Amino acid sequence: MKHLEILKYTFSDPELKGFSKELARENTTVAEAEEQKKAVMAQFAETITSSKSRISILSRYINNGYDYRNIECSVAMNSPNTGFKTIVRDDTGEEVKTVPMTESEMQEELKFDAADQ
Numbered sequence: 001m002k003h004l005e006i007l008k009y010t011f012s013d014p015e016l017k018g019f020s021k022e023l024a025r026e027n028t029t030v031a032e033a034e035e036q037k038k039a040v041m042a043q044f045a046e047t048i049t050s051s052k053s054r055i056s057i058l059s060r061y062i063n064n065g066y067d068y069r070n071i072e073c074s075v076a077m078n079s080p081n082t083g084f085k086t087i088v089r090d091d092t093g094e095e096v097k098t099v100p101m102t103e104s105e106m107q108e109e110l111k112f113d114a115a116d117q
Contacts, residue, residue, distance in 0.1 A: 077101060 011019070061067060072090045079086045080098060083106065087096040 077105065 073087050073096060074090055076086045076088065078084065078101070083101055084098050085101050085105065086098045088094065089096055
């Protein structure tokens with residue numbers, strides 16, 4: 001009759017060598033997987049950060065209903081009166097403001113013919 005008993009088993013040198021190689025392979029597999037995970041996580045983090053930034057901007061647009069931008073304007077000198085200038089938006093035609101002209105703006109340019117000099 002046979003009977004099984006749990007007893008201490010000492011590994012042979014070839015078995016230990018095999019375990020060592022398997023351990024090295026598993027360590028390499030884990031290290032590579034962790035590097036891949038870092039790269040993927042970094043990509044996700046970048047996508048999330050970019051989207052959160054855009055969400056913030058869009059939320060501000062919706063909440064405020066406006067944004068400040070550089071808009072081309074025309075300037076009408078001596079309008080509505082002498083010594084004043086009126087600034088008008090080119091995109092909507094809306095009058096932005098009327099302000100006093102500066103001293104240099106009030107100086108008229110004199111035109112000389114070449115024959116006069």
